[in-house]
Amino acid sequence: MNTKQPPTSLIMLFGATGDLAMRKLYPSLFRLYRKGKINEHFAVIGVARRPLTQEQYQANIMDSVQSALENVKLDDLKRFATHFYYHSHDVSDTESYADLKRIAEEMDKKYQLQGNRLFYMAMAPEFFGLISNHLKSSGLTDTKGYKRVIIEKPFGHDFESAQELNNMIRNSFEEDEIYRIDHYLGKEMVQNIEVIRFSNAMFEPLWNNRYISNIQITSSETLGVEERGRYYDKSGALKDMFQNHMMQILALLAMEPPISLTTEEIRSEKVRVLRSLRAYSDEELAENFVRGQYGPGTAGSESLPSYREEPMVDEQSNTETYVAGKLKIDNFRWAGVPFYIRTGKRMATKSTKIVVQFKDIPMNLYYNPQEELNPNLLVIHIQPDEGITLHLNVKKSGKNGTTPIRLNYCNKSSDKMNTPEAYEKLLFDSMVGDTTNFTHWDEVALSWKFVDAIARIWKENPEPDFPNYASGSMGPAKADELLEKDGNMWWPIEDFEIESC
Numbered sequence: 001m002n003t004k005q006p007p008t009s010l011i012m013l014f015g016a017t018g019d020l021a022m023r024k025l026y027p028s029l030f031r032l033y034r035k036g037k038i039n040e041h042f043a044v045i046g047v048a049r050r051p052l053t054q055e056q057y058q059a060n061i062m063d064s065v066q067s068a069l070e071n072v073k074l075d076d077l078k079r080f081a082t083h084f085y086y087h088s089h090d091v092s093d094t095e096s097y098a099d100l101k102r103i104a105e106e107m108d109k110k111y112q113l114q115g116n117r118l119f120y121m122a123m124a125p126e127f128f129g130l131i132s133n134h135l136k137s138s139g140l141t142d143t144k145g146y147k148r149v150i151i152e153k154p155f156g157h158d159f160e161s162a163q164e165l166n167n168m169i170r171n172s173f174e175e176d177e178i179y180r181i182d183h184y185l186g187k188e189m190v191q192n193i194e195v196i197r198f199s200n201a202m203f204e205p206l207w208n209n210r211y212i213s214n215i216q217i218t219s220s221e222t223l224g225v226e227e228r229g230r231y232y233d234k235s236g237a238l239k240d241m242f243q244n245h246m247m248q249i250l251a252l253l254a255m256e257p258p259i260s261l262t263t264e265e266i267r268s269e270k271v272r273v274l275r276s277l278r279a280y281s282d283e284e285l286a287e288n289f290v291r292g293q294y295g296p297g298t299a300g301s302e303s304l305p306s307y308r309e310e311p312m313v314d315e316q317s318n319t320e321t322y323v324a325g326k327l328k329i330d331n332f333r334w335a336g337v338p339f340y341i342r343t344g345k346r347m348a349t350k351s352t353k354i355v356v357q358f359k360d361i362p363m364n365l366y367y368n369p370q371e372e373l374n375p376n377l378l379v380i381h382i383q384p385d386e387g388i389t390l391h392l393n394v395k396k397s398g399k400n401g402t403t404p405i406r407l408n409y410c411n412k413s414s415d416k417m418n419t420p421e422a423y424e425k426l427l428f429d430s431m432v433g434d435t436t437n438f439t440h441w442d443e444v445a446l447s448w449k450f451v452d453a454i455a456r457i458w459k460e461n462p463e464p465d466f467p468n469y470a471s472g473s474m475g476p477a478k479a480d481e482l483l484e485k486d487g488n489m490w491w492p493i494e495d496f497e498i499e500s501c
């Protein structure tokens with residue numbers, strides 16, 4: 001892998017007019033271009049069904065970049081847009097792949113791309129298998145450079161469908177050529193979890209069941225399902241967020257130190273975490289997992305509809321928009337430490353945070369019946385603020401007794417302009433051939449198996465109390481009870497924002 005020379009690549013983007021391409025992919029490519037991380041040796045063939053002229057497509061690219069980024073120099077943007085070509089394409093039409101092959105060869109010569117090809121599937125997942133078969137049979141994957149495929153989520157909707165999809169893709173690509181996107185793995189502070197853990201003498205020795213009481217992972221959103229009711233109503237929070245993003249964060253928090261930072265070593269440690277997850281019985285699943293669905297509510301002066309009133313959602317829908325769970329990892333390091341995970345839509349705040357709660361000290365010398373000593377917390381702020389906070393206790397100034405304080409580190413303020421976007425990093429990684437921050441099939445398979453058991457019992461037992469949390473709240477009361485049973489509570493992450501960030 002050579003990360004010094006800007007990588008060369010022909011990106012064939014299926015879903016070129018879609019939301020993801022417009023909101024994330026084009027601006028991310030432009031950021032890479034502006035920073036010189038990719039240079040003139042790249043080209044994009046945008047593929048989608050609708051007819052567009054070259055000029056219209058390039059104008060779309062420019063719009064997308066300008067609406068996402070500030071301080072864009074028009075000359076740079078114009079030069080950037082000349083690297084984009086459009087092909088109106090029917091994914092099931094064999095002839096059309098022959099056209100794509102011809103265009104790819106022309107681009108290859110024109111931009112000296114050394115036959116390097118990246119096929120990006122940013123469209124409805126039912127076509128992934130079909131497209132990858134055609135890529136092979138048309139000879140598009142038969143190239144002298146690298147061939148890689150980037151797959152957007154969802155990667156299947158359960159273990160079986162994921163396996164079927166994987167088998168289809170494997171007909172055309174090897175495992176190490178498959179880049180399954182989990183955009184949380186591209187987030188700066190998710191990538192920071194390993195660094196915080198493995199480069200600080202004060203954390204790693206304490207990172208186990210002797211010193212940690214519990215770990216809480218929250219990803220809350222204020223938005224509802226927006227325009228995605230059709231997809232979401234079949235998916236729900238468990239499959240949309242928990243199976244992928246949340247379980248990936250869990251694996252990074254709980255894994256053993258890898259023997260080196262190679263992709264293989266990191267992945268194999270993450271896989272071991274997923275293998276050590278306690279497989280609950282049906283009764284235990286019902287006890288340890290809580291689902292929620294948002295009802296009407298308010299955000300400031302705005303009134304918000306219930307989930308069942310959203311467009312393209314069944315009026316009787318039993319789909320969960322919130323999930324909270326208590327997971328156990330059965331290994332020496334974590335035996336007895338609960339990992340509490342929650343994620344949901346239409347909650348009080350848009351925030352992703354990890355709270356590591358340390359055990360209480362053996363005795364409190366400063367005991368005061370009015371004031372309990374707070375446990376030490378390490379908070380990892382993933383978004384919107386990025387940083388870490390340590391919650392400690394110190395002496396009350398000028399008085400006896402203790403007072404809680406927070407030591408903050410804000411990741412953004414040190415380099416405000418340059419925190420790369422998740423997609424920017426992942427696109428670059430895929431061009432230089434680094435699969436570390438993509439999900440391996442073994443991780444996908446294990447996390448689906450874990451989630452399938454929960455989905456099954458939820459399907460068999462529809463929740464009678466939906467909707468059970470108000471839009472704009474922090475979720476259903478049962479999720480609080482889940483922690484109260486253990487003598488714990490969700491830390492109020494809505495008050496934990498780093499102000500200076």
Ligand code: BG6
Nearest residue numbers: 153183219221240241245352383
């Ligand atoms: C996506 C989910 O994977 O992640 C969406 O499909 C969700 O439903 C989104 O809104 C959240 O991503 P982020 O980066 O805004 O936390």
